[in-house]
Amino acid sequence: WLISPEEFVTLPLPITRAALEDSAQKFLRSIGASDLPGFRQRVLANSAGVYEENRVWGKKFYALLLAPFAKNFSAEHELYIIPDGVLHQLPFGAFVNARNLFVEEENIVLKAPSLAALYHGARLPQSVAPLAHNRLLYVGNPAGDLPAAMLEMSNVAAPFAQRKVLMLNDARFDTVTASLQEGAEVFHLSLHAVADPQHALNSYLELSRLEATKLRPSTERIYARRLLEWELSRTWLVLLNGCETATGQVVRGEGVLNLARLFALQRVSVVIASLWKNDDRWSVALVSAFYRHLATGVAPQVALHRAKLETIKMLAEESNVKYPLPYFWSVLELYLNRAVAVKQN
Numbered sequence: 001w002l003i004s005p006e007e008f009v010t011l012p013l014p015i016t017r018a019a020l021e022d023s024a025q026k027f028l029r030s031i032g033a034s035d036l037p038g039f040r041q042r043v044l045a046n047s048a049g050v051y052e053e054n055r056v057w058g059k060k061f062y063a064l065l066l067a068p069f070a071k072n073f074s075a076e077h078e079l080y081i082i083p084d085g086v087l088h089q090l091p092f093g094a095f096v097n098a099r100n101l102f103v104e105e106e107n108i109v110l111k112a113p114s115l116a117a118l119y120h121g122a123r124l125p126q127s128v129a130p131l132a133h134n135r136l137l138y139v140g141n142p143a144g145d146l147p148a149a150m151l152e153m154s155n156v157a158a159p160f161a162q163r164k165v166l167m168l169n170d171a172r173f174d175t176v177t178a179s180l181q182e183g184a185e186v187f188h189l190s191l192h193a194v195a196d197p198q199h200a201l202n203s204y205l206e207l208s209r210l211e212a213t214k215l216r217p218s219t220e221r222i223y224a225r226r227l228l229e230w231e232l233s234r235t236w237l238v239l240l241n242g243c244e245t246a247t248g249q250v251v252r253g254e255g256v257l258n259l260a261r262l263f264a265l266q267r268v269s270v271v272i273a274s275l276w277k278n279d280d281r282w283s284v285a286l287v288s289a290f291y292r293h294l295a296t297g298v299a300p301q302v303a304l305h306r307a308k309l310e311t312i313k314m315l316a317e318e319s320n321v322k323y324p325l326p327y328f329w330s331v332l333e334l335y336l337n338r339a340v341a342v343k344q345n
Contacts, residue, residue, distance in 0.1 A: 164182075189241065204222055
């Protein structure tokens with residue numbers, strides 16, 4: 001179904017649930033969301049062929065899910081997706097439209113947990129200060145194995161006059177908990193995460209152990225239930241730059257139960273999370289561009305859209321890649337639990 005300010009349209013899907021799930025899994029394998037070693041080998045052997053395969057699947061899913069409604073929206077529209085089942089895993093921005101463009105190239109794409117949440121969240125937006133007046137809490141690289149961590153921290157922190165950085169052995173559960181008690185409008189985590197597709201509360205983040213040092217990093221698993229202890233009453237934006245933070249157990253009628261959902265349950269207005277195991281270098285480029293655009297005063301979904309367009313262009317010009325493979329730029333999804341209105345200076 002499609003709802004707009006002008007109309008309500010419903011159409012049946014011409015495919016069975018089993019066939020849809022099978023096609024979705026093939027699409028996800030094609031773009032590198034699963035079988036990552038095999039995907040990397042295919043890219044090294046024939047990146048042009050992988051790119052074309054990605055676009056073939058993108059066209060199929062556009063024809064199936066969006067083309068029936070194409071006359072009801074145009075390029076300037078924001079597309080709010082409320083997915084069901086396996087559709088939670090799909091990057092709608094990587095679909096390829098009738099003009100042979102990625103949907104992301106013409107539309108701002110974001111996801112919402114439910115129609116009720118979208119309605120109430122859009123009707124009563126949260127008013128936030130310009131980014132320079134927000135306090136950032138940055139938690140990064142507790143395992144000490146992310147080569148681009150310092151570059152990411154520097155780029156992310158740049159727009160913030162107030163910031164606290166917890167990296168390496170400082171990135172512990174107790175220090176994060178205490179820092180959130182002090183208050184943070186923006187909470188950025190760049191670390192390892194593991195999603196449990198069967199039992200949501202068994203998903204976890206890796207933070208530094210108490211006994212860890214810079215020379216001898218050591219991490220512990222912080223399971224989902226412990227994350228509910230964090231104080232997030234002042235936080236309006238959480239960015240989870242870790243592997244598969246947007247994947248998890250899908251429950252009929254409830255949506256996907258993942259790490260991103262935990263922050264939504266604590267009334268965080270905007271959560272940005274990853275659909276698959278991301279690439280360190282390109283995820284840094286993506287999140288850096290996101291904060292740079294966010295600092296100009298645009299809405300978060302606009303900032304992420306512009307960051308993705310920028311990354312698409314960079315990938316096409318990169319000699320080692322040559323093609324804007326969706327694996328690199330469509331990994332991050334924005335989940336809107338409440339609209340955000342940026343105050344004027």
